[in-house]
Amino acid sequence: MSGAATDIAVIGMSCRFPGVDDLDGFWRLLLDGGSTFGTFPAHRAPLPDRTPHPDAATVNSGSFLDAIDGFDAEFFGTPAAEAAAMDPVQRLGLELAWEAVEDARVPADALAGREVDVVVGAGPSGYELLRRLSGSDQDDHYAVLGSSGALIANRISHLFDVRGMSLAADSGQSSSLVSLALTCERIRSGAVDMALAGGVHLIADPEAGLGLANLGALSPDGRCYPFDARADGFVRGEGGAFVLLKRLDRAVADGDHVYAVVRGWGVGSGGATSRMPDPSPTGQAAAVLAALKAADVPFDGVQYVEAHGTGTRRGDPAEIAGLREVLRHTGRGAPLVIGSAKANVGHLEPAAGIVGFVKAALCLDRGHLVPHPGFRSPNPEIPDFGADFEILRASRPWTGTPQRPRRAGVTSVGMGGTTAHLILEQAPGTATEAADPAHNVSGALPWVLSARSETALREQAARLRDRVAADPSLTAADVGHSLVTTRTAFAHRAVVLGADREDALRGLGLVAAGTDAAPVVRGTAGGPAGPVVLVFPGQGSQWLGMGQRLYAESEVFARSIDDCARALEPWLDWSLLDLVTGAESAPSLERGDAVVQPALFAMMVSLARVWRSLGVVPDAVVGHSQGEIAAACAAGALSLEDAARVVALRSRALTALAGLGGMNAVAAPLAEVEERLARWPGRLSVAAVNGPASTVVSGDLEALDEFAAAARADGVRVRRVRIEYASHSHQVERIREQVLAAAADVTPRPTPVEFHSTVTGGRLDTRELGSAYWYANLRSTVRFGEVVAALMRERGGVYVEVSPHPVLQVAMEETADTLASPPPVVNTLNKHDGGAAKILASAAELHVRGVPVDWRTVFAPARPHRIGLPTYPFQRQRYWLTAPDGALAPQPAADRPDLASEAAVRALVCAETATLLTAKDPDLAVAGLGARSDETFKALGFDSSMVVALRNRLTAVTGVRLPATVAFTYPTPRQLALRLFSLLTPTEPQPPDTAPDAPDEGLEGRNDDDLYALIDRGYV
Incomplete structure (x- = not known):
């Protein structure tokens, strides 16, 4: 049985061999016909005082990694002592499993809780013996965990929090390919969604290979010549490989990159058909025939077989005999191309099968057959070799069509007689179809990076910069989309906001250098940040054309403005869209509140929708004066139509108060201001309390002038707010009936979003937001500072000012500064940057502090593709026999510059x-x-x-x-x-940083565009 619903897709792969760190490195080695053979590195000598064995030259020849003692224990959350006790095969298995998942373009945390099998072929490296001989395992309660073979799979399952079968398989040298076949069977049966299969082999002590040397299996000259006349044994190799598997139909539906498709498999034992440890041609033929039957594929439809190919005197002739038995059963017209990765990287024993599998999958994916290094002439023990088989001496393009796709077989044989064979086929569509090109998008796009440490973050940025710079075909949208859809977010974070590829590459260079400068936002996410609080100001943030750029750049914003325009249309005699976009026909903002307040309401409601589209959904809202109407609407407590009616009719009623009163912004605490107001009873009142030293007074014009003169005489900074009426004072009582009528038909609703009222000073049931509340909102003191201070003190959280220009941010920062752990405060737009890039920069500020941001919506219009990215840059330290002193100690903070002068x-x-x-x-x-x-x-x-x-x-x-x-x-x-x-x-105790007031003449005459705009508007 075979088909899209039963075939298995290979969607992720990883590998490591001497001098080969990844799939691209392996492919270069294969294409070049290279090999990795050498001698055991002298610096890795496990017991330097040991007397050399007579066969030391043989066992010290092989394919050896330069080091196997390094491990990023911090990344894997492993205590230093446990890391030192772990057999290096466990450490390498963890790294390769992680890289296979990343290569599959699947966020690792997306696997958590799922039915995913982990099956690994591995054997002990000899590390346990070395620890015992060195005495390092004494009184070490991690020793048993470090030496257990089963733990390699169990640790991987724990790493990803997956719940399928977790098994370390051992069928000898065929272990990893048997593991893979077992996982394919589990996926096909529906037992699991996906599976990780792999194999790892390391040699902590080369003398562990003396048994193989005594058996005559090892090559005395340190080379491996499968099927060649010079074949005299194999060389041992180190490294490993992993693959991530998934049912084909689901892989296609999810848009996964498919390296190859597993069509069928066969696993069996030769039984007593041969004498141990001799291979069994009958058993091998049976496994191949079973795989062909399961795949429903004729043998002449298979163009290449990645053979076990050990290069031993008995092994190669037996394997060829088994393949010829398959030929006799099935018939075949052309010679079969065969090869063996053991000629490249040696025999990785329990991991050998998965190495051959990855080689075959790469050949299928990249449409090339690769040369078999070192081959000169066929083994004379194999008669008429050329009649049925071909060994390639150079690479060859490998074409495929839908009618005759590229297909390969992979064989692995265990010394005890267990053989596995799998049939692979090229991925569907790769012969005739190409991916649709991505759409171009304008404006800044975020490239989001993260790592478990600052050093790893910098290396990650450097790797990505090099990868993108080397491939001009990678678009900014594809790179950014892949970063946010295929990678797990760690604590150390950076967001590069680039207008184009070159800008983004420059930003990556800054991250790699550890530099903070535009276009980079960096930070470290801590624990839970608390609620996301959206803050909506009253007046003062307006400016002409404040929504022009965003209306063109953001579909979400544009739709919301259009919705607001329809909701406000019955109440306005001017065009909201013209005003927001700065059209020539737009009404002047100088027309007063009847224009300004509805326009700001529409802007704030629409900006809140943009934040929601980015995944920044409020847990709570706070509004300042008229901002509470937008807050209630954004929270879902008022319908858009109800909120539009209230803001339009109430702002129209306010025009009756124009010229009768005003407001003063006072840089003083509430208590001091209240004490001064006692001189003007009934004429002045506190309109708003915005922060610890930021109060607004409202009332009659003459009394305001007298108040200001008296306060200035005492050195208190006072400024007149540019507003023509006295909100939040006794004068509002003149329009009480009009305000009540404006909200008479409002139907408030309950909402899960907390509404923190600046009228009552605390959380309010939104069902109480009727007409009486909206009158109180205009008449009562705005207790903004009190509400924000209570939220920050009790809940922490993050605070987002939702407005076209920040007018409350500084007041909130002043409140935050009174706390031991100030919460982050960000804004949305400003008059200098009213585009989407500004919102993305603020979203980046939240993201790097740990607030969830859904970056995917940013890339959706570009229809980007998921592309391969550099895998995680593990920051390895030495863990060998015993834990290093100071391992995993917190890194010291970066040296501060010399600031002594x-x-x-x-x-x-x-x-x-x-x-x-x-x-x-x-x-x-x-x-x-x-x-x-x-x-x-x-x-x-x-x-x-x-x-x-x-x-x-x-x-x-x-x-x-x-x-x-x-x-x-x-x-x-x-x-x-x-x-x-x-x-x-300091030379003596310093008072709090309350600097003297700037002289009045230094503040007079400043206009709307200066630093003191928020003072002019009554917020500071």
Whole structure:
């Protein structure tokens, strides 16, 4: 029985041999007809004081890895003592299994909990004996785990958390191919979804091969000549290979790359048809015939057989005799091409079969038959060899058609008589079909990398850079899509945001060098971050054309804006779409709240949908003043139509208050402001509390002027907010009925998203969001700072300001700075960058801190392909006999620069400032800040989000906790450097970093585009 539903696809492979680290290296060796034979490395001598054995030359000849003592114990979560106790075959098996899964383009964590078999052919390396002789195994409770043969499969099952059969098979030299046949049978029967099959062979002590030498199986001259007249034995080899298998129909449906298809298999014993350890031609023929029958394939449809081919005097003639017996049963018109990987890499004994299997699969996949190294003339013990068989001396293209596909057989024979044979066929479609080209996409795309350590992350970036640079056919979309769909996310993370291949390659170079600069975002994901909190501001974030770029770049955003336009249309006499996209016919933002508030509502609701499309789904929402309407809608508590009605009609009602009152932003704590307000009872009130030292006062115009004059006289910074009415004051009572009417027909709904009310100061049941609430929202004090502080203190979390320009971020950062572990705060857009790239940069900030982000949606429009990527760069340390001192000790933090002088600190501040300005002025990356260190951050082009970024970078380098407003308070790089130097070299206890207020004349006259925009708007 054979067919797509029963055939088995090979979707992932890995291998390692001396000088060969991966499949590409193996393929180069095969194409070149190369071999890896040599002598046992002198530096690996297991017992250097041992007296040489007379047959040492024979057993010391072979195909040996340069080292087998290295292991990345940190990656595999293995304690140092356990790593030292583990037989190196277990360590190599773990690495090869991981690489096979990565090669299959399957995220390793996607296997967890699934029915996946792990079956491995392996034998002990001799390491256990060396540990016993050295005394290292005494009182070592890991010794039994390290030496058990079964543990190699069990450890792999544990690594991936898979629940299928976990088995170390031993049928002698055929163990790994028997393992593979067993897993194929399990998949075909439906017992499991997938299977990992493989084999590993290592030689810790070459004298363990003396038994084979005494048997006459080893070549005395250190070479292996299968089927050649010079054949006099094999040489032992080290390494291994693994494959990941899956039912063909599912592999095709999932878009997996299929190296080859396993059509059929046969496994059997020669019984008593020959004397042990002589091979049995009858038993071998029976296994081949069984495989052909299972595959429903005629023998003349098989063009190549990867033979067992040991190069021994008895083995080769017996194997050829078995194949000739198959010929007699089936008939064949043309000579059969045969070969053996043992001529390339030696005999890997229990892993030999899987090595031949991988070789055959590569030949099928790449459409070439490869030369058989060292062949001169046929073994004279095989009469008329050329009549039935052909050995290739050079590579040959291997064509296939749907009618006559490429097919190969693979044989492996155990010394005890167990033979396995498998029939492989080229993957469907590879003869005539090519993959559809990817669609071009514009704008920045994320390349997401991660590793278990900083060193591995840097090496991963270097490997990817080299791979992509060497292959111009790899598109930015294909690379980025493959990174986010085929790799597991580890704690050490980097996101490269490149506009094109060249930009992304430059970013990879920065990651490889350990540098933080655009277009790279780096970070380390910790434990659970807590809730994702979306924060919706009130007014102040608007700007002309604020949605123009994103409307063109994001289908999700565009659809949402269109939905909002339809919901608002009954209540507006102007076009929302024109305003958001900056059309010439757009109404002016100076028309007041009747325009600004509906436009901001639509922007915030639509930006929240974009965040959801990226997988950033809110656990909680917080709104500031009118932002609560957008928050309720984004949370699902209000329908879009209800929310649109409330925001449109309420903002229209506010026009009746225009010119009667206003607001003052006061840089002082709530208690101090309340004490001052006692002088104006009934005329002024607290409109909003945004942070520890950020309060807004609202009320009558004359009283506001008097308040400001008195506060300034006491050195308190006060500024008039640019707004024409007194929200959150007694004046709102004049429009109470209109506001209640605006929300009269609203039907609030329960929602799983927590709604934290800035009216009540805590979590609120969303069914209470009726008309009375929306009046209270406009009349009451906005308790934003209190709500955010409580959330941060009690829940931690991450905070995303959802607005076209950040106006609450600094206030939230100030609140976060009061905590021992400040939660991350990011924004969405800003007036300097209103495109998708800005959102991706903010999403990257969340991702590198451990917040789940669904990057796949970014690549969907490009219809990208999953491509092969470099496998994980294991960071190996030596574990041999005993655990190394200090193994797995935490790596020391990177050395900080010498900041002992004021000039050095100033140079640091200037360098970090220049780095943040590079995107606006690329020349700064080369020239640096230079004489511009006395210019204000405003003049240099900083906005509030850049101020926060500068604070974060300086804190990371120096370890000094700085407030979010540090660059407002010290407005030039030189002044900031002086302050930082004083904190680095204190001569006496330092007071909290509450700098003196900037002189009033330094703040007067600043406009909407400066650093103090958020102060002008009443948020700080």
